[in-house]
Amino acid sequence: MGSVMQHNILYLIACIQQELLPTLHLESKEPHNPIVVHQVPLPWICLGAGNYAAVFAHPDFPEQVVKVYAPGRPGITDEVEVYRRLGHHPAFSECYASGANFLVLKRLHGITLYDCLHSGVLILPQVILDIDEALDYARSRGLFPHDVHGRNVMMSSGRGLVVDISDFLHQSPCLAWQDLKLAYRWIYRPIFWHLCLRVPYILLDGVRAGYRLFVYFSRS
Ligand SMILES: Nc1ncnc2c1ncn2[C@@H]1O[C@H](COP(=O)(O)OP(=O)(O)O)[C@@H](O)[C@H]1O
Ligand SMILES: [Mg+2]
Structure with missing residues (x-):
């Protein structure tokens, strides 16, 4: 990763920790259904939700997304390991950084x-x-x-x-x-x-x- 990109990711992590996580409210109602996103602080938008996590984008960071795991949902370290093994491939995202309950991933526009x-x-x-x-x-x-x-x-x-x-x-x-x-x-x-x-x-x-x-x- 280039140094400009690294700087950008550090800035994004600060936004996640200061703006997104303190307000965000995620709930895993049933394990077989997507988690429910209750509150998203502006200007973040929710791009989608799965059974473990919800994924958010910030308009100032068009090439990255943040995947936030719902409380009590496991698997974040496995996901980091899978991205490590995958390396670079055009059909997959990439993991740029991780925190206790979030990942910073390459945004897939699709x-x-x-x-x-x-x-x-x-x-x-x-x-x-x-x-x-x-x-x-x-x-x-x-x-x-x-x-x-x-x-x-x-x-x-x-x-x-x-x-x-x-x-x-x-x-x-x-x-x-x-x-x-x-x-x-x-x-x-x-x-x-x-x-x-x-x-x-x-x-x-x-x-x-x-x-x-x-x-x-x-x-x-
Ligand atoms: N890298 C990404 N770029 C853009 N959208 C994404 C990305 N990762 C996930 N999403 C969106 O968020 C949704 C939930 O993400 P997903 O990784 O499937 O969560 P889970 O592990 O909980 O199933 C996806 O269905 C997709 O719409
Ligand atoms: Mg999924």
Whole structure:
């Protein structure tokens, strides 16, 4: 990292500690649903939330995001280790710094595949190929792609990105990406592709819950 960049990151960390963290209120209501973000101080914006953490951006730092873990949610040291092993790769973010409950990451400018379905944005086949290639790269670095689902992958200028690698140290098998590819091939391409359908969040979340039950009963 260059010295200007390092200086920028130190300044960002000061903003996180002085402005963001004292006001921010995150709550993990259920372990299987995204955490709830109650209060975000201006001018920070929330870019998204997962089951462990929420991710924020500040307009003065357009190339970085801050991932803040909800109280009691583990995994931050694993995530730092995964980024250490990944090094630089165009389909992944990078970790610039970490604190007790936050990470400073490279911002990925894209839209999650989950949000593509919601907004009717066409998901191109190249995106799927790029993510496959990125996951092979992760395996070559001693990692185990895990939990690769629609909220954890993005499309950016027609290319695929993997936005969440936090479970890549888990060795237990996870078929989420294989299942997502099957759904892309057999449901998305023949139906959604032609009709440019938009799927309401309530239906997407229903599919997510149904998929979790399917995995629980058929594969556990
Ligand atoms: N580096 C990033 N750049 C831009 N947006 C991001 C980045 N990392 C995460 N996000 C957004 O925040 C959401 C939650 O982040 P994620 O890492 O998936 O959290 P969790 O580990 O809790 O699942 C993602 O779905 C995505 O919308
Ligand atoms: Mg996630």
